[in-house]
Amino acid sequence: MAFHSEEDSSDGYLFKIVLLGDSGVGKSNLLARFARDEFYSNSKSTIGVEFQTQKMEVKGNKVKAQIWDTAGQERFRAVTSAYYRGAVGALVVYDVSRRQSFDSVGRWLNELHSK
Secondary structure, eight states: OBOOOSSOOSOOEEEEEEEEOSTTSSHHHHHHHHHHSOOOTTOOOOOSEEEEEEEEEETTEEEEEEEEEEOOSGGGHHHHGGGGTTOSEEEEOOOTTOHHHHHTHHHHHHHHHHO
16 A cells, blocks of 8 residues: 655555554553664553554565554453554564463454454
């Protein structure tokens, strides 16, 4: 998909990617590290959805990744699932020290495929 922006008028590709997983597994910190090379040891839970844009060049092509960080809490599920539409990729994140977050991976994948 080609994009044109006011900041950069050259052609490129835009990819929407969603981060999914239970609350507190580290989705926001994963995004902060990738997009801004930052890490917050005491970060707060995401409310609703937030996103970051990262520009890069891949094999000579300009690529813009729009990465959506979704809230993992059950109460936001109805709102956040609407953001899956149009996504070309997803990262399902779990906490290796919390078995329950790994057990939820199947539920996240089912939700993603049903939207």
